[in-house]
Amino acid sequence: xxVGEKLSGTGFEQDVRPLLRARPGLSLAAxxxxxxxxxxxxxxxxxxxxxxxxxxxxxxxxxxxxxxTTGARHRLLLVLQxxxxxxxGGILQHVLGGLNPHGVHTHGFGRPTPEEAAQHFLERIRRxxxxxxxxxxxxxxxxxxxxxxxxHDTIDDEQLERRxxxxxxFERELAEDGTLIVKVFLHLGLAAQRKNLxxxxxxxxxxxxxxxSDLEARRQxxxxxxxxxxAIDATDADHAPWYVVPTDKKWYSRAVVQDLxxxxxxxxxxxxxxxxxxxxxxxxxxxxx
Numbered sequence: 001x002x003v004g005e006k007l008s009g010t011g012f013e014q015d016v017r018p019l020l021r022a023r024p025g026l027s028l029a030a031x032x033x034x035x036x037x038x039x040x041x042x043x044x045x046x047x048x049x050x051x052x053x054x055x056x057x058x059x060x061x062x063x064x065x066x067x068x069t070t071g072a073r074h075r076l077l078l079v080l081q082x083x084x085x086x087x088x089g090g091i092l093q094h095v096l097g098g099l100n101p102h103g104v105h106t107h108g109f110g111r112p113t114p115e116e117a118a119q120h121f122l123e124r125i126r127r128x129x130x131x132x133x134x135x136x137x138x139x140x141x142x143x144x145x146x147x148x149x150x151x152h153d154t155i156d157d158e159q160l161e162r163r164x165x166x167x168x169x170f171e172r173e174l175a176e177d178g179t180l181i182v183k184v185f186l187h188l189g190l191a192a193q194r195k196n197l198x199x200x201x202x203x204x205x206x207x208x209x210x211x212x213s214d215l216e217a218r219r220q221x222x223x224x225x226x227x228x229x230x231a232i233d234a235t236d237a238d239h240a241p242w243y244v245v246p247t248d249k250k251w252y253s254r255a256v257v258q259d260l261x262x263x264x265x266x267x268x269x270x271x272x273x274x275x276x277x278x279x280x281x282x283x284x285x286x287x288x289x
Contacts (some may be wrong), residue, residue: 011049012038016256017263022185022232022242028225033189034248039255046251050258054098057258060265061135063272065103068133070273073178075130076264078137078257081147082186083224084214085196087250088139091186095258096137105130108139121145121163122170132178135261142167143231150227151220164234175239180264183235183242184257185228190221192248 016038039046064074080088092106107128116124122142130136146163149155155163171181188196200210217224236242243260247253 010053010259011041011045011255012259013040014038015263016259017241017243020243020245020256022236022244024233026229026233026244028187028229028244031187031244031246033187033192033246035246036249036252037246039252043249043251046249046255050094050251050255053258053262057095057262057265058099060262060270061099061103063270064135064265064268065100065133067270067273068131070276072270072273073132074180074268074270075132075178076135076180076182076261077130077174078135078261079141079143079181079183080137080139080186080257081141081143081184081228082247083188083193083221084211084217085193085200086186086188086247087253088186090250091254091257092137092139094254095261096135099135103133104135104137106137106139109141109144122166125170129174129179142170143235146231146234147224147227150230151223161234164231167235168237171235171237171240180268181240182260182264183240184260185232185242185244186247186253187244188247190218193218 019037036046041049064072064076067074080091082088089108096104096106105128109124109128112121112124125138125142128136128138146160146167150160175181197210197214200206232242232244243256245253245256
């Protein structure tokens with residue numbers, strides 16, 4: 001598939017992957033969280049394009065699922081990280097919500113239980129990995145274990161570097177076993193988060209989503225951004241790329257994540273698997289029944 005073919009009907013003026021791919025020496029402060037790189041259209045256009053491409057993603061999901069029934073190892077893992085209200089749950093709902101549930105596995109990682117805390121930090125992650133043919137998505141992930149300890153100063157540099165190395169090896173093993181890995185940092189602005197949090201407090205149907213601890217996280221915003229910069233820089237790889245996606249405009253970040261998934265799956269160039277039986281023979285037998 002050429003770049004021109006890819007852009008046809010996507011709404012994007014150019015391939016967003018090189019635009020949003022994390023680069024060494026990442027500075028999150030230099031990223032405009034309200035921008036829409038590669039997309040010059042309006043919100044209305046963005047919403048319509050994303051809706052129009054739902055069928056494209058659904059077809060690719062069916063292809064990867066069908067090929068797994070004949071032994072293919074392909075699967076996709078979407079890792080979503082970001083500050084509270086950055087839209088992780090919205091992406092699961094709006095981008096993956098229309099897919100066949102048999103081919104999707106999502107999981108949200110909260111604070112480890114006492115049992116999980118006593119295990120290696122990757123153990124609970126391994127239990128939630130998608131099987132072949134499935135699109136998996138993590139709302140937070142193993143990266144919490146190299147972010148929260150840094151912010152709260154409960155890990156030293158030696159331990160941190162060891163965890164980075166373990167994550168790199170873990171993701172390399174996944175890729176070698178057929179997993180397409182797409183890692184997205186949903187980069188939300190401080191002012192946009194305040195607006196989102198206020199909207200929760202003002203809506204009785206959403207007040208349950210507000211967590212007072214979010215206020216403390218806002219006080220430590222710069223520390224979180226530094227922790228994200230370090231983690232992304234330490235674990236970005238061609239087989240497990242990080243994309244920094246501006247997300248003040250949720251319609252844009254959802255369209256981008258959909259595009260990243262479509263691009264990753266399309267590059268497999270899958271076709272429908274040949275049936276392990278004689279189609280004409282089955283037709284003749286069926287006609288006699």
